[in-house]
Amino acid sequence: MSTEQKVMGPASYFPSIEKKYGRPIAEWQQLITDSPLTRHMELVSWLKSEYGLGHGHANALVAHTLATAAK
Structure with missing residues (x-):
């Protein structure tokens, strides 16, 4: 049994x-x-236009970063 959380x-x-x-x-x-x-x-x-990120990757980065900053 793994102790790592998904x-x-x-x-x-x-x-x-x-x-x-x-x-x-x-x-x-x-x-x-x-x-x-x-x-x-x-x-x-x-992020998509300047760095060529896909929409899902850019969205995940922004969502996590903004949520972390709001804490």
């Missing part, structure tokens, strides 16, 4: 994001935090 929600995308785009999640989160943009979909569109 990661749920936006963070479940993190391993594939790191593998596909070659940057650690902390770096993506810092880019989002440093951006002058503040709205969810603005940030998603920006």
Whole structure:
């Protein structure tokens, strides 16, 4: 029996994001935090256009980063 918990929600995308785009999640989160943009979909569109992220990956990064910042 495994003692690891299955990661749920936006963070479940993190391993594939790191593998596909070659940057650690902390770096993506810092880019989002440093951006002058503040709205969810603005940030998603920006990540897609500037960094070539797919919609699901950009959405997961933004959702997790904004939720963590709100705590």
